[in-house]
Amino acid sequence: RKEVEQDPGPFNVPEGATVAFNCTYSNSASQSFFWYRQDCRKEPKLLMSVYSSGNEDGRFTAQLNRASQYISLLIRDSKLSDSATYLCVVTMDSNYQLIWGAGTKLIIKP
Amino acid sequence: DTEVTQTPKHLVMGMTNKKSLKCEQHMGHRAMYWYKQKAKKPPELMFVYSYEKLSINESVPSRFSPECPNSSLLNLHLHALQPEDSALYLCASSQEVRTGELFFGEGSRLTVL
Numbered sequence: 001r002k003e004v005e006q007d008p009g010p011f012n013v014p015e016g017a018t019v020a021f022n023c024t025y026s027n028s029a030s031q032s033f034f035w036y037r038q039d040c041r042k043e044p045k046l047l048m049s050v051y052s053s054g055n056e057d058g059r060f061t062a063q064l065n066r067a068s069q070y071i072s073l074l075i076r077d078s079k080l081s082d083s084a085t086y087l088c089v090v091t092m093d094s095n096y097q098l099i100w101g102a103g104t105k106l107i108i109k110p
Numbered sequence: 111d112t113e114v115t116q117t118p119k120h121l122v123m124g125m126t127n128k129k130s131l132k133c134e135q136h137m138g139h140r141a142m143y144w145y146k147q148k149a150k151k152p153p154e155l156m157f158v159y160s161y162e163k164l165s166i167n168e169s170v171p172s173r174f175s176p177e178c179p180n181s182s183l184l185n186l187h188l189h190a191l192q193p194e195d196s197a198l199y200l201c202a203s204s205q206e207v208r209t210g211e212l213f214f215g216e217g218s219r220l221t222v223l
Binding site for chain 1: 198200208209
């Protein structure tokens with residue numbers, strides 16, 4: 001079982017819709033969680049950190065479910081510019097280790 | 111605009127060439143990283159520098175040689191590469207190691223012939 005798993009997609013979503021996807025992690029000792037977005041042939045960019053209490057930034061909401069060991073990303077009122085691959089990242093405090101999911105591809109259609 | 115600058119953006123080299131990738135950040139970050147990324151795959155960690163000292167080498171072949179001349183600069187020296195080394199090489203920085211909040215450069219797209 002992979003340490004961090006994501007549905008690769010693609011998720012094809014009409015503009016204006018709400019879309020959500022999850023990222024599951026296998027190590028219960030995981031401490032910190034992040035979402036990155038990566039546009040085609042560009043570098044990853046930090047989208048948001050995921051706190052225990054959740055995190056909201058405009059149209060984006062990230063949640064952490066420690067009991068079920070997953071994080072989620074919800075995008076409301078999706079825009080064409082939201083089309084990208086969304087990568088989740090999990091870290092452990094016990095050592096320096098940044099574990100990347102393989103990413104979920106999102107395509108917003110007009 | 112990214113605050114981590116990488117040069118060159120594109121590089122084509124033969125298997126016998128020696129070249130270097132360069133990375134610069136002026137955010138005062140104390141940790142700098144080299145990642146390698148193949149198409150449709152997540153970034154793969156190669157090296158981590160913390161306070162200008164190499165702290166992590168993820169069993170990278172010796173044909174890749176990192177160098178951190180000062181806290182703002184990071185180089186990756188390339189020698190005798192193989193075609194399978196063709197990839198996007200990403201430099202990143204963060205305030206400290208042990209954080210998942212990384213700032214990436216635009217990358218250097220390397221093709222080895």
